[in-house]
Amino acid sequence: MVSATWGLFWGAWGGLIPAVQQRAGVSTGTLGLLLSLVAVGAIPAMVLTGRLARGRESVALAVSTGLFGVAIAALATASAPVPLGACLIAVGMTSGALDVCLSMAIARAERTTGARLFQPVHAAFPVMVVVAAPLAGLARQSGVPLLAILLVVAVLVAAAGVPAALGLTSGASPDTPAAGSGRRLPLAGIGLGALGACMLIMENAVEQWSAVLLENHQGALPVVASSAPAVYYLALSLGRLAAHAMPGMRLRTILGLGAAGGGVGIVLAALASHPAAGLGAFALTGFAFGPVIPALLSHAATRDGDGAAVATATTVSYAGFVGSPLVVAGLSTVLPLPSAVACLGVLAAPLLIAAFAGSFPDTPGGNPTQTEQEHHRKATGS
Structure with a gap:
């Protein structure tokens, strides 16, 4: 939710x-410039939240979601550059905090229950x-005022934090601070x-430039070109749901297929000569x-018992x-824009290298094995 x-x-x-x-x-x-302030607020908030939320994930998720709703409500009232900038910083801070808290709450639920949650939860966003x-x-x-639209969204967002406050969002056991949290640098998360x-650099490029590529370089009509980000995001969700439907899929396989399919796909999409081919490649x-x-993130959840690796992985990815x-x-x-976007395909190489050379356990999707779950329960007393 x-x-x-x-x-x-x-x-x-x-x-x-x-x-x-x-x-x-x-x-x-x-x-x-004002929109860039979202990132200015998000990065430091994500770093701080990753430290504060350890061991109290459900409470942190509820608080960050509520504050995100408040920030959206404030944004609804901003009608001048300075207030708008301040509100966008607040939106960035609270959205970044929510991002980290959500990942940490899902990670705790996976560690303590053994359920596979990251793929379906992340499928809802796109x-x-x-x-x-x-x-x-x-x-x-239809004439609905901007203020009214944002206030409705703010209320819905804030309301979503209520189940988290009641401990129902993750289905995890009551929050218990993990032993030794904060005592080591989460290198695995980095x-x-x-x-x-690497992947999100390519994803952001698709979001920002896919419509431009189709309309200006592939001759698509505006209505077709504007559908490119939607096609990408829908395919993103389908990929996550497909991976969730195959619990036996290994992390190595996910990385390898992601690197090969995504890397080749973004090159084909950027250099396509026809809109239909471009849309298919973005899909x-x-x-x-x-x-x-x-x-x-699911794999990071198995690296420690306090969420430090998950918080770090989330923050570094967002960067x-x-x-x-x-x-x-x-x-x-x-370079021309199509060639510039196509060059991003090289960023799939680290994923491919990790798939073949990374020291990942041979467990499905990076999820903890039963032995790892039991070890975590003994270490945390949960």
């Missing part, structure tokens, strides 16, 4: 940005993004997060990449998403 409402806001937000720009009275350049964006546009077109960052990319991040525009911008200074 938290993941779905989180996606509800970000999907709706994409459809509301033109109205936000109009109300704040800012230029496109100024709006771009589906809601796809659904919410056109609904927000339709609401605007390594897994770096793999995730392949999303389907292949979909299970990767959830599988990496790749934030840095993606700079990577594409740098490549675009020396």
Whole structure:
């Protein structure tokens, strides 16, 4: 539920940005700078939250979700550049905190119950993004005020935190601080997060440039071009659900298929000469990449008992998403946009190397074995 409402806001937000720009009275350049403040708020909040939420994941998830709703409500009232910037920082901080808390809560549930949760929970986010964006546009077109739309979303987001507060979201046992938490650098999380960052650099590029590629370089009509991000996100969800439906799939297999399918897919999508081929390649990319991040986080959940590795992996991965525009911008200074995006396919190489050379346990999807679960219960007393 938290993941779905989180996606509800970000999907709706994409459809509301033109109205936000109009109300704040800012230029496109100024709006771009203001939107970058989301990342400015998110990164430090994710680092801090990863330390504070250990051992109290359900409470932290409930609090971060509620604060995210409050930040959205404040954003609904911002009608000038300075208040808008402050609200976007708050949205970034609370969204980043929610991201970390959600991953840590799912990780605790997987460790203590043995259930496979990362893939289906993460599948809800992209589906809601796809659904919410056109609904927000339709609401605007029907004359619903921007304030009303954002306040409704804020209420729905805040309400999603209630089950977490009652301990129902994850189905995990009562929170118990793990022994030795905070005493070591979560190097495993950094390594897994770096793999995730490679993938999210490519994912952000698809989100930002897929429509431009189809319309300006493949001759697609605007309505077809604008569907490219939706096709990618729907395929992303289907890939996660497919991986969840195959509990015997190994982490090595997920990484290998993700690297091969996603890496080849993004190159084909960028260099396609026809819109249909481009859309098909973006779908392949999303389907292949979909299970990767959830599988990496699930694997991180088995590395320790306090969530440090999961929090670190989530934060490092997000840094790749934030840095993606700079990577594409740098490549675009020396290459045409299609070639610049196609070059990102090389970032699939670390995933492929990890699939063949990584020291991953031979367990399905990175999930803990029964022995690992029992060891965790004895170590934490849960």
